Amino acid sequence: MEVAIYPNPVLKTKAKPIEEINNEICQIAEEMLETMYNACGIGLAAPQVGLSIRLIVLDVTGEKTGERVFINPYISEEEGETLEEEGCLSFPDVMGKIIRSQRVKVITYNLKGEKLEIEAEGLLGRAWQHEIDHLNGCLFIEKMTPASTIANQSKLKELELAYQNNKAGVN
Ligand SMILES: [Zn+2]
Numbered sequence: 001m002e003v004a005i006y007p008n009p010v011l012k013t014k015a016k017p018i019e020e021i022n023n024e025i026c027q028i029a030e031e032m033l034e035t036m037y038n039a040c041g042i043g044l045a046a047p048q049v050g051l052s053i054r055l056i057v058l059d060v061t062g063e064k065t066g067e068r069v070f071i072n073p074y075i076s077e078e079e080g081e082t083l084e085e086e087g088c089l090s091f092p093d094v095m096g097k098i099i100r101s102q103r104v105k106v107i108t109y110n111l112k113g114e115k116l117e118i119e120a121e122g123l124l125g126r127a128w129q130h131e132i133d134h135l136n137g138c139l140f141i142e143k144m145t146p147a148s149t150i151a152n153q154s155k156l157k158e159l160e161l162a163y164q165n166n167k168a169g170v171n
Contacts, residue, residue: 001035001049015052015135029069032057041089043127045134056131060124073108096148100129
């Protein structure tokens with residue numbers, strides 16, 4: 001799978017809920033995990049591989065074990081505030097500081113269709129918020145501090161130009 005790079009419009013599209021966990025979904029999840037590990041990412045949302053469905057893969061430890069595929073996740077509770085730097089596989093070489101909730105509670109389904117309630121904080125809590133934002137078409141550049149927004153302006157312009165040229169078949 002190829003990672004969709006900003007400003008690909010799929011990244012701004014609100015993803016649709018998954019109605020049925022079938023073989024196709026399992027296959028997509030497996031390929032997304034592979035894509036995430038190849039890119040050295042800790043999380044990846046389906047819109048980032050061009051699929052507008054509510055599926056994310058997440059593995060902040062990189063240990064390739066445990067529950068890592070999540071269907072139709074949403075944040076049910078959040079509290080506190082924390083300011084940290086983050087990046088995104090759809091934005092090569094862009095890093096910025098973002099205020100996120102300190103702690104979140106997520107309701108989601110796993111690949112077996114079991115409902116899970118997950119509490120997360122720190123890096124994992126931040127990753128959940130970042131990936132669920134992707135399902136809603138919300139990008140991390142929209143939440144950056146003013147200083148980070150300014151610092152990344154020229155890099156974003158470069159990505160926009162590269163995307164236009166690529167679409168026009170110019171290399
Ligand atoms: Zn991202």
